[in-house]
Amino acid sequence: xxxxxxxxxxxxxxxxxxxxxxxxxxxxxxxxxxxxxxxxxxxxxxxxxxxxxxxxxxxxxxxxxxxxxxxxxxxx
Amino acid sequence: xxxxxxxxxxxxxxxxxxxxxxxxxxxxxxxxxxxxxxxxxxxxxxxxxxxxxxxxxxxxxxxxxxxxxxxxxxxx
DNA sequence: GTGTGACTTCTAGTCCGTA
DNA sequence: ATACGGACTAGAAGTCACA
Numbered sequence: 383x384x385x386x387x388x389x390x391x392x393x394x395x396x397x398x399x400x401x402x403x404x405x406x407x408x409x410x411x412x413x414x415x416x417x418x419x420x421x422x423x424x425x426x427x428x429x430x431x432x433x434x435x436x437x438x439x440x441x442x443x444x445x446x447x448x449x450x451x452x453x454x455x456x457x458x
Numbered sequence: 459x460x461x462x463x464x465x466x467x468x469x470x471x472x473x474x475x476x477x478x479x480x481x482x483x484x485x486x487x488x489x490x491x492x493x494x495x496x497x498x499x500x501x502x503x504x505x506x507x508x509x510x511x512x513x514x515x516x517x518x519x520x521x522x523x524x525x526x527x528x529x530x531x532x533x534x
Numbered sequence: 535g536t537g538t539g540a541c542t543t544c545t546a547g548t549c550c551g552t553a
Numbered sequence: 554a555t556a557c558g559g560a561c562t563a564g565a566a567g568t569c570a571c572a
Contacts, residue, residue, distance in 0.1 A: 392513040392527050410535060421567055426536060434565065436510045436546075437468040451468050452528045486554055497548050502555065512546070512565070537572080546565070553556080 389457030396440065397431045399454045403447045417446035465533035472516065473507045475530045479523045493522035 390398070404414050415425040420442065427433050428443075437451075444451045466474070480490050491501040496515060503509050504519075513527075520527045 388521075388526070392517040395527070396513065412535070421569095422535090423537085423569080424567065427538085430537075432538095434512045434514045436512045436565065437472065437516065438510045439566080440513065441468045445464075450464070450533070451471070451531050452533075455527050455531065457526070457528075488554075498555090499549080499557085500547055503547095503557085506556080510546070510565095515547085539569105539571095541569085542567090544566070545563100547563075548561080550560085551558080553558105 392455060393431050393434065395455045395458060396435060397429050398458055399456055400425075400443065400447075401429050403449065403453075407447070414443075414446060418442045468531060469507050469510065471531050471534060472511060473505050474534055475532055476501075476519065476523075477505050479525060479529075483523065490519070490522055494518040 389395075400414075404411070409417075411425045411429065412422045415422045418425070418439075420439065424433070425443075428435055440454055441451055444454050447454075465471075476490075480487070485493075487501045487505070488498045491498045494501070494515075495518065500509070501519075504511055516530055517527055520530050523530075
């Protein structure tokens, strides 16, 4: 029924894709944090949907996972 | 040669798509700002690539333009 | 290895001007 | 209608101690 568009908020999408892609690579939050040069707890809080992340950091996470920025914002 | 991925930084992509989609709708920066409930000068600075926008605001801009978040981050 | 609250520093985002 | 600057406030970035 043409649900406009918006399968999940940006935060939810990022959180989900992050978890999913990270798991697919068998990385711990800590390991991913290192790759992205971010803090362990920060990455955790993103996955818990608690943060309103800025583009620059989304970009770093994408780079760390070897995917495009858009991939981190794929609809649920 | 498999240029990993990254046709433009996230900022550049957003700036470009914003300008492009906004123009396609014949909206002024001001009008778009109103729709997205953001400030006039802020929208301008985003289009000039000067800002590291947060996801929530990317989302508001996407909603204002009636597109998905991913569309605002399409590769150049 | 991860969740959470509290905290400080820094910048995102607003609002005023002027061009 | 847009660019750009300065001054300001809200909120993101980033860290830590403890569960």
